[in-house]
Amino acid sequence: MAAPDELFCWEGDWGLPSVSTDCLVVLFILTKFTVFILKYPGICSPWRSPGGSLPALRTNQNETLSRPSDIIIHLRKQKFNADFDLSAKEGADSLAFISLLEEKLMPALIYTFWVEPKNFVEVTRRWYAEHMMFPLNFFLPGRMQSRQLEKLRLLRGDEHLEAGEELEKELYRDAAECMNLLSQRLGSHKFFFGDSPSSLDAYVFGHLAPILKCKLPNGKLQQHLKSLDNLSDFCSNILLLYFPRDSRAEPSAQKAPAAPEAGDFDNVPNKRRKQFLSALFALGAMLSYALLTGMVSIQHGHQEALEEPPDPEHIGAHEEEGDG
Amino acid sequence: QFLLADRFHLKSTAAEPWPENATLYQPLMDDQILLSDHASSLSVQAYLRMCGLPIQVVCRYNAEYMSPSGKIPFIHVGNQVVSELGPVVQFTKAKGHSLSDSLDDVQRAEMKAYMELVYNMLLTSELFVQWCDDATAGEISRPRYSSPYSWPLGNILAYQKQWEVRRKMNAIGWGGKTLEQVQVYEDVNQCCQALSQRLGTQPYFFNKQATELDALVFGHLFTILTTRLTSTELAERVKSYSNLLSFCRRIEQTYFEDKKLMKD
Numbered sequence: 407m408a409a410p411d412e413l414f415c416w417e418g419d420w421g422l423p424s425v426s427t428d429c430l431v432v433l434f435i436l437t438k439f440t441v442f443i444l445k446y447p448g449i450c451s452p453w454r455s456p457g458g459s460l461p462a463l464r465t466n467q468n469e470t471l472s473r474p475s476d477i478i479i480h481l482r483k484q485k486f487n488a489d490f491d492l493s494a495k496e497g498a499d500s501l502a503f504i505s506l507l508e509e510k511l512m513p514a515l516i517y518t519f520w521v522e523p524k525n526f527v528e529v530t531r532r533w534y535a536e537h538m539m540f541p542l543n544f545f546l547p548g549r550m551q552s553r554q555l556e557k558l559r560l561l562r563g564d565e566h567l568e569a570g571e572e573l574e575k576e577l578y579r580d581a582a583e584c585m586n587l588l589s590q591r592l593g594s595h596k597f598f599f600g601d602s603p604s605s606l607d608a609y610v611f612g613h614l615a616p617i618l619k620c621k622l623p624n625g626k627l628q629q630h631l632k633s634l635d636n637l638s639d640f641c642s643n644i645l646l647l648y649f650p651r652d653s654r655a656e657p658s659a660q661k662a663p664a665a666p667e668a669g670d671f672d673n674v675p676n677k678r679r680k681q682f683l684s685a686l687f688a689l690g691a692m693l694s695y696a697l698l699t700g701m702v703s704i705q706h707g708h709q710e711a712l713e714e715p716p717d718p719e720h721i722g723a724h725e726e727e728g729d730g
Numbered sequence: 731q732f733l734l735a736d737r738f739h740l741k742s743t744a745a746e747p748w749p750e751n752a753t754l755y756q757p758l759m760d761d762q763i764l765l766s767d768h769a770s771s772l773s774v775q776a777y778l779r780m781c782g783l784p785i786q787v788v789c790r791y792n793a794e795y796m797s798p799s800g801k802i803p804f805i806h807v808g809n810q811v812v813s814e815l816g817p818v819v820q821f822t823k824a825k826g827h828s829l830s831d832s833l834d835d836v837q838r839a840e841m842k843a844y845m846e847l848v849y850n851m852l853l854t855s856e857l858f859v860q861w862c863d864d865a866t867a868g869e870i871s872r873p874r875y876s877s878p879y880s881w882p883l884g885n886i887l888a889y890q891k892q893w894e895v896r897r898k899m900n901a902i903g904w905g906g907k908t909l910e911q912v913q914v915y916e917d918v919n920q921c922c923q924a925l926s927q928r929l930g931t932q933p934y935f936f937n938k939q940a941t942e943l944d945a946l947v948f949g950h951l952f953t954i955l956t957t958r959l960t961s962t963e964l965a966e967r968v969k970s971y972s973n974l975l976s977f978c979r980r981i982e983q984t985y986f987e988d989k990k991l992m993k994d
Contacts, residue, residue: 473903479913498924502843505850560901563800587839 412444412464414455417537420619421645423652425533427515429461431474431612437648438603439486450537451546474612478605488605496599500606503591503598506584511613513561514581514627519616520554521569524623582630585614589634596643603644615641748825752807753786754778755793761877762791763802764870765957766856771803773815773949778805779985780940781827791878819942829941837936841943844928844935848943851921852950854902855914859964861895863909866960918967922951926971933980940981947974948981 413436415429424430436443443463449455455462463471463480471477478488489497519530534550535543559567567573588610592598597607617627618641632638645652696702756771757763763771771787778785785805790796797804797813804813805821812821822828830838860871875891876884925947934940935947951974955965968974 494923494927495930498927499840499843501851501920501924502840502847502928505847506843509846509850557901560898563898587842590835590839 410444411466412446414446414449414460414462414464416460417448417450418652419533420616420621421652422615422619423649424461425616425620426460427512427612427616428472428474429612430615431608432461432463432477434603434608434611434644434648435474435478435481435488435605438488439481451539451542453542474609488603488608491602492599492604496604500599500604503588503606504609506587507609507613510580510584513558514577515613515617516554516558516561517569517574517577518622518624518627519620520551521558522574522624523569526551528623529620578626578630581627585631585634585637589637592636592640594636597640607640607644610637611641611644615645618642746808746825748783748827749808750784751786752784752805753788754803754805755788755790755796756803757793758789758791758878762874763789764874765860765953765959766853767794767802768957769853769856769950769953770801770815771949772953773946774803774805774818776948776981776985777815777818777829777942777945778822780829780945781822783822783827815942815946829939830936832939833936833941840928841936841941844925844943845946847921847924848946848950851917854899854904855918855921855964856950856954857895858899858904858914859909859959861892862899862904862907863960867892869960915963915967918964919970922968922971922974926974929973929977931973933977944977944981948978952978952982 413432415433416424416426418424422430423433436445449460452459459472461472461474461477463477465471465480471480481488489500492500518525520526531547531551534547537543538546555567559565597603598610599606614631614637617631618638620628622628693702697704754771754775757767775785775787793804794800794802798811799813801814804811805818807821810821812818819828830841833841859866861867872885872888872892876888878884879887929935932938935943951968954968955975955978957965959965
C-alpha cells in the first residue's frame with residue numbers, strides 16, 4: 407500500500423484549527439473527503455516542514471507542495487475533487503471570486519497582521535515568539551515579517567512601501583469592497599454554491615476566519631466583517647460544524663495586556679513592584695557606599711550629635727569621626 | 731494604485747467635458763511594445779471607444795517612464811494624467827461616462843471578480859511567458875524592450891526589467907521555475923474556460939451592452955491571438971474556445987472598424 411501523504415500545518419489558536427490562511431484553506435478542503443493523509447497540525451516552526459514553509463504537503467512521491475492551489479490540483483488528480491458538483495458556470499465564478507480574494511483581500515490581511523506596527527508587535531510577533539522554540543523565537547518572526555513586507559511590496563508594485571495611514575486606508579478600502587461583494591454574492595445561502603462546500607468556500611473561510619477570530623489592537627477589518635452578518639455567520643458555522651474541537655477551545659492568547667492603564671507602556675508584569683524594588687536597591691547601594699567610605703557615620707555619643715548634626719551624605723561633606 | 735491625491739483632482743475636474751485632444755501614450759508599436767503592455771493599451775483603447783470618447787494614440791519610446799505609475803498605458807486628458815484601466819474607468823465615471831451603471835449589485839460583483847481573474851491569471855501568465863521563459867526573453871522581450879536605446883543602456887534596462895518581473899513572480903510562488911514546471915498554459919486554459927463559460931452565447935458578458943470587462947478581455951485575448959511569440963501555445967489555448975474568438979472579432983468590427991489593429 408502506498409505511503410500516505412503528509413500534511414504539515416501551523417498550530418491553531420483563538421478558536422481556529424490553524425492561524426495561517428493557507429493552512430485553513432487546505433484543512434477545510436480536506437474535511438470534505440476521507441482522505442488518508444497524515445496530519446501534523448501543531449507545527450510551530452517552518453524548519454520542521456519539508457519545504458521550509460507551511461502549509462506543506464509531502465506526497466508519496468516525495469514532492470512537496472506549498473500553495474493551496476497546487477494542493478487542490480494534486481487532490482483533484484487523485485480523484486478528490488472539491489468542486490465536483492459545481493456546474494461549469496459555477497466553476498468559472500469560483501475561479502473569478504478566488505482571484506478577487508487574492509488581489510483585494512490578501513494584501514489587507516498581510517498588512518493587518520504583519521505590517522501594521524501595533525498589531526505586529528502586540529499580537530503576531532508575540533504569538534510566534536511564544537510558540538516557537540528557543541532560539542528560533544528571537545529572529546524568525548522578524549524574518550517572516552520582512553518576507554511578508556517584501557511580498558506586499560511586490561504585489562502592490564511599490565518598492566518603498568511603508569506602513570502608514572494612506573496605505574492602510576487604501577488597502578482596507580479594497581478589502582471592505584471585496585467583503586461587501588462576497589457578502590452580496592453569498593446572500594442568505596449556506597455556502598456559495600449549493601448546500602455543500604466548495605473550494606471557494608474554503609478560500610473565503612481561510613481568509614476571513616483569522617480576521618474574525620483574532621483580537622487585534624487595530625481591528626478595523628474585524629469591525630467591518632462583523633457588520634456583514636452573513637459572512638460572520640458563514641465562518642462561525644463552518645468552525646462549529648467542521649472544527650468543533652478547536653472552536654470550543656478558549657482562545658489562549660486572551661490573557662490580554664493586563665496593564666491597560668499605562669497607555670503605550672510595554673506590558674511588563676508587576677511593574678510597580680519592580681520599580682519599588684529597583685529604587686530600594688539603589689538607595690541601599692548608595693547608603694552602604696556612603697557608610698563604607700565614611701561620608702556618613704553613625705555616632706554613638708549623644709552630646710556630640712547634638713552640636714553637629716551629620717550633614718547629608720551626597721554633597722560629599724566629610725565628617726570628622728568623633729571618636730572619642 | 732490610485733493615489734488619494736488624484737481623487738481630489740477628480741472631483742474638481744469632473745465638470746470639464748472630455749476634450750478633443752485627449753491622447754493615449756504607449757511604447758512604439760512596431761519594434762518596442764511587448765505583449766502584456768499592448769494588451770493593457772488595447773483594453774483602455776477599447777474601453778474609451780465603447781464609451782464613445784475620442785482618443786488619439788501616440789507612441790513614445792519612453793512612455794513607461796512618463797506614466798505616473800510606471801505602467802502602460804496612460805492617458806493625457808486636459809491637464810490630468812491617468813494610467814491603467816482601473817483608474818481610467820473611475821476617471822471617466824467622474825466625468826459622467828460609465829458602462830456599468832445598469833448592472834445590479836450581484837452583476838457588478840461578478841464583473842469585478844472576472845476582471846480580477848483576468849489580471850490574476852491571464853496577465854500574470856503573459857508576464858511569465860515574456861520574461862521568465864529564457865527563450866522568449868532572449869529572442870523577443872529583451873531585444874524589443876531595448877530597441878530604442880543604444881548599447882549598453884538598452885541591455886541594462888532590459889535586464890533590470892526582467893529582474894523586476896522575476897522578483898514579482900517570486901511573490902506568487904512562480905519564482906525560479908521554467909515554463910514546463912509552472913502551470914502557465916494550464917492557468918491560461920482555465921481562465922479562458924471560465925471566460926468562455928461566462929460569455930456563453932451572449933454578445934457581451936453582461937446584458938446586451940459592453941462593459942469594462944469586455945474591453946479588458948478583448949484587449950488581452952486579441953493581443954495573444956495576434957502576437958508572434960516563440961511558440962504558439964498561448965494562442966492555441968485561446969483559439970480552442972470559439973465563442974471567445976467570435977467575441978474578439980465582433981468587438982474589433984464594432985469598435986475598431988476605422989483602425990487597422992496592427993500587431994507585433
